[in-house]
Amino acid sequence: MIKLIASDMDGTLLNNQMQVPTANIKAIQKAQAQGIEFIAATGRGMSHAKISLDESNIRVPMILLNGAHVVNADRETIFTIPIGKQKTLDVMDTIEKAGLYYEVFTAEHVYSANQPMRIDFFAEHILSKVPEMSKKMAIAASSQHLSLTPITFVEDIRQTLATNNEEVLKIITFDKKGPEQLKGITGELEKIGDLAIAASELTNIEINHVNAQKGIALKQFAEERGFTASQVMALGDNFNDVSMLTYAGKSFAMGNAAEAIKKIANNITDTNEENGVATAIDRILSE
Template sequence: MTYKLIAIDIDDTLINDNKEVTPATQTALEQAVAHGVVVTLATGRAYASAQTLARQTKLNVPIITYQGALVKNLLDEKVLYERYVPQEASRKLFDYCLEKNLHLQTYIDDKLYAREENQKLLDYAKLNGTQYYIESDFIKVIEQPTPKLLIIDEPDYLDQVAVELRELLGSEVHITKSKPYFLEIMHKEGTKGHALTFLADHFGHELSECIAIGDSWNDHEMLEVAGLGVAMGNAIPALKELADYITASNNEDGVKEVIEKFVLNAE
């Protein structure tokens, strides 16, 4: 099989634990592009955060952000695909989080907003290199279009919250975890799988000609639709179970291994 498009998650996949793309992986990305392969990112991060890394790695194609709720060009920043959380769901989620005293944050026009400054927000902003804004009257923010809302709490508790929210919000939203302590709510078509399907069609490629690489459960939709779904060596067990191939970890240039095996040295 000749693969023509590679979609790569960022955190714990493309970058190592030092938050870096290693020189070896960077070289592999450049070699894949030189072979005519479209290399893109597929991340839960905001576009502003993801595009910085994409430009550093010399990519110049549309990238998948907000778990798939936004696909945007790097060159002219044209929006190609966008899905907002339904307004009714946003309001229900706001009321639920207020009642449960849960930390809720969201993105408006690629800016991060929260109701109050706390350690959860500070840690998140540091992790993603993201500036944040405080709006005490948070309903003003909730009533604006957003690609993603995010709750931060303990993993086990978030598992319970997810069950309750799926019942409360229904089938119009997509709920997933990007990390054990991040519960994210998007439009039902705001998944990496939907976005990869769109992007493959945009470039005129079949999904069978696509490779998807990830480590967390929020990657499973794109691994399932791609012709080759790859789980990192450090991926969660559930993702490894459904993957077609398991590569090395993010600290062992796992992305480089995939590119070399299935693109550069493919027979």
């Protein structure tokens, strides 16, 4: 019997408007009423993840930053897994040498050194999800989203980290050309060692400590509650969900998931626009 459900957020729990559909909310509540725990598992940091969840009145534990930061339902930190100070500098040097835009995540902040590029990349992301929207409207939506998400823009990320004495939990880098451009830098980053390198979109790669993965965090969270892998269900759509999908005894790839992800999961549900999370949960409850 399933006792814990873990769900990715972007492309899974959330629709393309970055909202949790009503059907998904009701399915989660139905599962909770039957004693099944729910945990959100995302590449987002706390400040970004809680926006969509709070709007939906979903108060649950969260695996954040791909497993580098885990919090309980009261948003209290359970544990963090930082990249390490020297490796952080090595990663930033490698990305800058490749001329790519990146953002740095700590437990409390998201740092960026280029606001115009951030707006441009998020506008491109919106257009990929809603192609009928004009570029001008996408930029306006990106700017509005930026006003709601607490990103701290600084002139020098290295100096800011040193001044605030903050540990970096995740670094994300973007390129519009997608895998073709990012493949090269992935190889360079792998030379650094002890890093987990994955993607949540075709146009990004996310860098964490090798032990900061959704599956590892989910396993620890489950075992602390006395649950085995066979009692865990996981849902996801992209490559930063692989460790979680392979750990869980019951795994669901979204209908919109990458083909490679569909081959890894042992079940396929509807797309995120078709309330695939609700479909999967209802199926499990009926069984």
